[in-house]
């Protein structure tokens with residue numbers, strides 16, 4: 001799974017444990033997710049989807065899109081670059097594109113994202129990435 005591009009190979013044994021032992025995964029999530037998610041809420045207005053794409057989008061959480069589209073802006077972006085659902089808000093995709101220019105790996109911005117796995121919402125995106133769960137990366 002492509003998610004593992006971002007996960008050091010030395011963490012694979014931990015990933016195996018997370019995949020094979022759901023109870024261990026659950027307990028680790030209970031311990032880690034509140035810290036991870038509260039830090040990301042403060043820093044990035046994280047919506048706790050559990051399948052983080054911050055590093056691919058200029059550290060902009062695309063889940064702040066009112067439609068929560070994860071593959072490019074919808075067709076409703078206004079001429080001034082604002083959202084059709086929330087006219088007072090700049091389209092999150094425009095913001096992400098602009099910010100992604102400042103970070104290495106800008107090519108990641110163009111990748112197609114897998115559909116969100118809603119079962120992972122609220123869980124630790126770090127643990128999910130280490131485990132390499134389906135839906136946590138790209139197609």
Ligand code: SF4
Pocket residue numbers: 040044045046047048049050051052053054060061062063125
């Ligand atoms: S992509 Fe998901 S995990 Fe990452 S900041 Fe946004 S809601 Fe949080």
